[in-house]
Amino acid sequence: MDRAWLDERQQRTWRAWLAVAELLPRTLDAQLQRDAGLSHAAYVVLAMLSEAPDRSRRMSDLARVANQSQSRLSHTVARLEDRGWVRRERATEDRRGNFAVLTDAGWDVVARVAPGHATAVREAMFAALTDEQTDALGDALSVVLERLDPDHTLRVPEPG
């Protein structure tokens, strides 16, 4: 089998990417499971709702900001609904589409879990990087993202 399918520089970066992309979520999932019985995907849904006006988002918007397909999001939200942390609201005369709303219990979960999660992210991703490396990583990933999602239809929006 021809091993030169990526050049040496790409191969090195690709292998590091594959390893980190597998290991980092596993680390964060372990922390979130331990602290709240949450997967990382479920946590991101709660966090994105906690940042929204009225703690509420249209399901299609939530899929975009949580980087999840509609079908995966439906599954995630259904499980969060079972736990009483999210409720779904059907469209009304005033607004189109189906909405997911963070409940008070869901808000409390985010408030309780967020600090530990921030620490886990800092420890796993940023603690060993200099500011310059953090910027270089962000720059390179932003370039890749621009190519993967040129219309910004799937992009996590800037806060605010």
Place this chain on the structure above:
Amino acid sequence: MDRAWLDERQQRTWRAWLAVAELLPRTLDAQLQRDAGLSHAAYVVLAMLSEAPDRSRRMSDLARVANQSQSRLSHTVARLEDRGWVRRERATEDRRGNFAVLTDAGWDVVARVAPGHATAVREAMFAALTDEQTDALGDALSVVLERLDPDHTLRVPEPG
């Protein structure tokens, strides 16, 4: 909710990471599903076997080089076995542990799929990056990996 849980620089890099980590596998999965009905995880297992001496690896080694947990790997290998692309061999007097072996049909799948996959990886990850950005990305990810896996127990080994 306090939004300052990561500083601004970390926040930017983290959001780019989350988006790329979600979108890139989705892009590559789509290509592999289309070309061979394979998930990325299953492709990596086949590729790692194709590079091994005798196209064979101990299951525990395969889990490490494919960055998969033992239970996830067992599931992946079972499905590849159903398709006739991998077979499992029990330990013998000469060697301990259970082995996964790439069959001739599995080898043909890798040979057929690898060029298109390489193109997809280059297009999705590297086409928009300069050599310097590719190196910077690899450097930063290697630092993160060193922290996540200091003993190299889970690390994908260098080729060769």
